[in-house]
Amino acid sequence: MKGNEMRSKGPELLVDLALHTAAALVELAGVEGARAEQLGREVADRMAGHWGGQNIYFPMGLSYKLSQRDRSIYDKFNGTNQSDLAREFGVSLQWVYKIIKAVRAEEMARRQGGLFENEEDED
Structure with missing residues (x-):
C-alpha cells in the first residue's frame, strides 16, 4: 500500500505517524519497505487504541534528544x-x-528537585 493510498484511509495524524514510523x-x-509500512500502520493502530479520543500534546522533545x-x-x-x-x-x-x-545543569536540577519534594509535608 503506497503512502497516498494509506493517506485516504485514515485520520491525518495516524497516517502521518504510520508514514514516519x-x-x-x-x-x-x-526494514524492507512493505514490512516497514505494515509495522508503521500497526504502531499507529496501537496508539489510536491506547490514546484514541484524547487530546495529546507532543513536546518538542529537547530533553529526549539531549538524553540520547x-x-x-x-x-x-x-x-x-x-x-x-x-x-x-x-x-x-x-x-x-x-x-x-x-x-x-539538567542533572543538578533533577537532583535538587528531589531535595525539596517533601518539604511541604513537614509543615
Missing part, C-alpha cells in the same frame, strides 16, 4: 577529552562544552 524503520533498522547523543557525550566525558568527543560525534568543540554544561 515506516520511514524510521527503513532508515534506521533496515548528548547523554552519550556526557557519559564519555572524562574532564579532558572534549576534542576527542567532538571528533567522535562530529560536532564542534564549542558544542561539546555546551552539551556538558547543559547535561550538568
Whole structure:
C-alpha cells in the first residue's frame, strides 16, 4: 500500500505517524519497505487504541534528544577529552562544552528537585 493510498484511509495524524514510523524503520533498522509500512500502520493502530479520543500534546522533545547523543557525550566525558568527543560525534568543540554544561545543569536540577519534594509535608 503506497503512502497516498494509506493517506485516504485514515485520520491525518495516524497516517502521518504510520508514514514516519515506516520511514524510521527503513532508515534506521533496515526494514524492507512493505514490512516497514505494515509495522508503521500497526504502531499507529496501537496508539489510536491506547490514546484514541484524547487530546495529546507532543513536546518538542529537547530533553529526549539531549538524553540520547548528548547523554552519550556526557557519559564519555572524562574532564579532558572534549576534542576527542567532538571528533567522535562530529560536532564542534564549542558544542561539546555546551552539551556538558547543559547535561550538568539538567542533572543538578533533577537532583535538587528531589531535595525539596517533601518539604511541604513537614509543615
